[in-house]
Amino acid sequence: MMKSKISHWISFAFLLFLSLVFIFPIYLVVINSFKSKFNIIGEPFSFPDEDTFVGFENYIYGIESADIVGSFFRTLIITVGSVVAIVVLTSMTAWYITRVKSKFNKWIYYLFLFSMIVPFQMVMYTMTSISVKLGLNSVLGIIPVYLGFGSGLSVFMFSGFVKGLPSEIEEAAMIDGCGPIKTFFYVVFPMLKPTAITVAILNAMWIWNDFLLPYLLLGSNNKTLSVAIQLTMQGAYGAIDWGGFMAMLVLAVIPIIIFYLFCQKYIIKGVVDGAVKG
């Protein structure tokens, strides 16, 4: 009995230590975001004191110099728009190709599956030139691009769920005079809700953080958060204002952490479900 209590405490102490290790990189960025830019290189580990503390100066500089607020809202519009489009349209597609059994639909399903293992670099150049020609290189234009790239995993997950649903309820609704569109939105979609939440979370995490696709299509005219941070670093050629840069990193991380702390249950469940079914 005594022995297991001791081993409990050792495990607890170990986990506590590891938590500190996990938090440390973020802690380091946060303390340095409050220090003058001259005091970051050379003494990065020291806590800000009266000589080095600059208040929110770095934050003001970061916001003004790199259009962080604009980037934030752009990223938000792109993420929300794409996630809504993906959840609504791919669930419709998945229901249709699962219920209407034809050779063609089966092929479509396998093509969606196949797309999941193809790395982005394979289509990077050709996709970019086609999208630019079609005028998809804008904040709203990138939404159908995300729909195309997100459809593989999303159709796969929705199809998996639809296969487990009995079709009698849908048939009853149609016999009662509901058309397929009404049947889908009033009968099927409510049942898909758990999967819809998972699909929404997985896609939101990917799109919010994505870098290369918005960098290639939107570039410096319509920066998203990841692009703004990368361009700040690239454009500085080594002569970076470290204080302002630290503040930008903190600003990019804070919304995600707040969102995470509020929706943690759904996020972890979504990730686990997504992995187990994916």
Added chain:
Amino acid sequence: MEKNMKKYFPVFVLPTFVAFTVVFLIPFVLGIYLSFTEFTTVESATWVGLENYIKAFTQDENFKNALWFTIKFTFVSVITINVISFFLALLLTKALKGTNFFRTVFFMPNLIGGIVLGYIWNLLINSILGVFGFDITYDADFGFWGLVFLLNWQLIGYMMVIYIAGLQNIPKELNEAAMIDGASPFSVLKNITVPMVMPAVTICLFLTLTNSFKLFDQNLALTGGAPARETSMLALDIYNTFYGRIGWQGVGQAKAVVFFLIVAIIAFVQLKITGRKEVEQ
């Protein structure tokens, strides 16, 4: 019902399928074609046969170096991430105090984007190396281990929650019966726990393998390939060939096809091997 639905194909399938075709299917097929041509724009392609593939393997030291670096990196990351996250999952399913807090902390890095993660670790590693007068671009080994630590930090929590879900699915009676029969904790782990979580192992190996192999954002932000392209992984090397070397777009596309084939083979082989070891439930 199927008859009723048939004419609704344009409503239900077409929007998704058109987007999918335009940004994936056509670019994919066009990409394979372009890998056999020399081009500067999509319209200006001239057929050169296998020349791009030969060039990629014979005239491009960066590509071979990136391939080797990526394989080493993937090997080390997959092992460390899975061992550590499995061990943490075991600890966190033992009903200790503060389990929820620990899970929250360990999972958190997974939500931060690759570019931001890369720069957070850039600060941390350069701060530590700075004490000794180095920085991360001083030696390719620093970049290698920096990337390993970074990806561990990012993915351990993610894999941990999948292993926890797997561990929680094991019926308690199974462990108790083994204990009563006098099995040691190690033999319970080896003969019951590991075989029972094989589905989770399959998933976690697949996710860590593909994530490590395809790493781009973190690589770009942490080292950018420095020193002298020595820490470029495959994705970054392909990107640099496309956008950094005029006249080499065809070679870039050929490298991308090779990259795709390797990822497809890894995914296929790994799922076959670990899939076979799963216990029928």
